Amino acid sequence: MKRDFNHQVKQLSRILFSFLLLFIVLFAGLFYWVNRSPDTIQETEEVIPLVAVDDSIENGIHLATGFVDDDGMQATIQNCTNCHSAKLVTQNRMSREGWEATIRWMQETQNLWDLGDNEDLILTYLAKNYAPDSKGRRQNINQTEWYELE
Amino acid sequence: MLGTLAGTLGFEIVFANKLPSNYLPLFLQDQDPFKLFGKDKEMVVLNNKPWNMEAQAHLLNDKVTPNKYMFIRNNGIIPTNIDTSQWTLTIDGESVQTQKQFSLQDLKIKFGQHTYQLTLECGGNGRSEFDPPAKGNQWTIGAVSSAQWTGVRLRDVLESVGLKSDAVYIGYHAADNHLSGDPNKEPISRGVPISKALQDETLLAFQMNGEDIPLAHGYPLRLVCGGWPASASGKWVNRISVRNKVHDGAKMGGSSYRVPCENVSPGTKVEDENMCIIESMPVKSLITYPKSGALIKANRKLNINGHAWAGELQVTQVEYSIDFGSTWVTCKLEQPVNRLAWQHFSATISFPKKGYYEVWAKATDQNGKSQPMVLPGWNPKGYLNNACHRIAIKVV
Structure with a gap:
């Protein structure tokens, strides 16, 4: 009887110990799952350094x-x-x-989204500030710096 | 990943194997392109996403262009996680007998290696002069280089795979990423007709100027098709498709690297079906010495030198003018070191009196075609500007 009882206690403690191990492994696994580094999820995602955006304007730029x-x-x-x-x-x-055609080309082939209400605003901005100026068939050499050649 | 880059970077990252797989070391996060790509500070950045950078005429004086003066032209994002031991080149397409894959080691062992100096010029070099302006990076004159490339002949690789008789074109595919981040889009996938692909000088190169190709120029494997728009020389190449029709990859259609089949008046809208793919680049030259803006003393002679190239053709004459093209004097011209390499010219100039001069250079190819003095035929995307190069000189 006593030997049987001892045997049962041993068996029970073995079972409990096994459960304990199982829980430890499970918790360790869960802990790892929750805390794993994001790069194991998306192998291809690159680390992009965060740069503080400076919104200051100088001389209209x-x-x-x-x-x-x-x-x-x-x-x-x-x-x-x-x-x-x-x-x-x-x-x-x-x-x-020209700017509008460029936007359409980007929308058709380069995954640019629909600009919605912003499109008119952007086109007006670009057409006003980045309009073509006539250069003729050949411009002057714009030599501003001169140096002595020995 | 970065350990394998050590060769290209020129130094070793100690403990590179301990870096988290997606961590970019600080020096690679550094946005200083001159340090990042080993470029000279006088190089001009046109665009930082994607990276595009050009030389100035006086920087290109070397007979063989070193990396620090070589222009960078990218359509997409430069790949970073390159493992050369895992790199493969697949040859596939409608017109191969069987699809086949090679490791870099296979290519180096199985095929003979060849070195050629090959001139690569961006199709849009000179775009900044177009009127009406043409869309894209506004290259002036510095999107050209002539480096030594070492690799195996594309022909040898294609022949080992076996081509079908209906093969007309090859198209490359590469490891760079589309600007939008869309993994299903290729930034650029161009190619050349089979006749160009089978030339002796058309290489699958793994070295530039005797070293591993720098990352920005296509490490670890680049297709090099000298004399054609440099966009035909695909960087980071991992697949070449042999096509039974003109390759239809990204930047092969529309107005990309195509010009009106027949000349149009400036500003004309041209339909896609009337555009033709650019093949051999036109005759052109650059005065690389002295730098424009030189003041020289009266009665002193001026030595000038530079390079001339003509796509698939050879340059047979280079002339200079100091009177705005009224009279021309023949320069001394060297033979190319091999086909598709640029040629060097030089001259000694005497100026009749004090004053402002422009030295103009004009090259002529073996078919008798010369560089125009003004902008050649206008085209929507501003390609093929081979107007003669000019430098300003004052005799004081």
Whole structure:
């Protein structure tokens, strides 16, 4: 009897111990699951350094982007600098029709979203501040710096 | 991932294997493109997303362009997690006998290696001069380079796979990412007709100027098609499709790398079906010495030198003018080191009296075609501006 009882106690404690181990493993697993680093979820996502956005304007130019400060600039920044830099906009000159055609091309082929009410604002801003100027068939050499050649 | 980059970076990241898999070391987060890509401070950044950067004429004086003066043109985001031991090149498409895959090691062992100096010029080099302006990065004159490329011939690889008789074009696919982040979109997937693909000089290159190709220029594998718009030379290439029709990848259609089949007046809207793909680049030259803006003393002679190239063709003559194109004097011109490499010219100029001069250079190709002095035929995207290069000089 006594040996049986001892045997049963041992068996019970073994079972309890097994459960304890199981719980530990389970909790450890849950803990890991909750706290695992996000890069194991999305292997392809790149770490993008956070940059504080500086919204200051100097001489009519938005310093962080180089855009001309005018009505529609914020909408342009918000909609036109997600995929490419502001430089791709500011180095170009187009008529309103040209800018509109560029937006359509981006919507058709480059995943640009519907600009909604902002479209008119953005087109007006771009057509006014980034309009073509006539360059003729060949411009002057714009030599501003001279140096002595020995 | 970064450990394998050590070769391209030029130094080792100690404990690279301990870096979390998506952590970019601070120096790679650094947005200073000159440090990031090993470029000279005088290079000009046109765009920082995607990265586009060009040289100035005087920076291109080397006979073989070093990395620090080589322009960068990207349509998408440069790939970062490159593991060369896992890198494969797949040859597929309608016109291969069987699809086949090669590791980098396979390519290096199975095929003969060749080195050529190959001139690569962006199709849009000179776009900034177009009137009405043309859309895109506003390249001036610095989107051209002529580096030494080492690799295996695309022809040898294609022949080992076996082509069907209906093969007309090849198209590349690569590891760069679309600006929108859409994994189903390719930023660019261009190619060349099969005749260009089978040329001796068309390489699958793994070295530039004797070292691993720098990351921004296509590490670890780049298709190099000298003499054609540089966009035909796909970077980070991992697949080449042999097509039974003209390749229809991204930037092969519409107004991308295409010009009106027949000349149009400036500003004309041209329908897609009337646009033709650019093949060989036109004849062009650059005065790389001296830098524009030189003041020289009266009675001193001026030595000038530079390079000339003509796409698939050879340059047979380079001339200079100091009287705005009224008279021309022939320069000394060297033979190319190999086909599709640029050629070097030089001259010694005497100026008749004090005053302001412009030195103009004009190259002529083997078919007798010369560079125009003004902008050539207008096209919607501003390609193929081969107007003669000019520098300003004052004799004081």
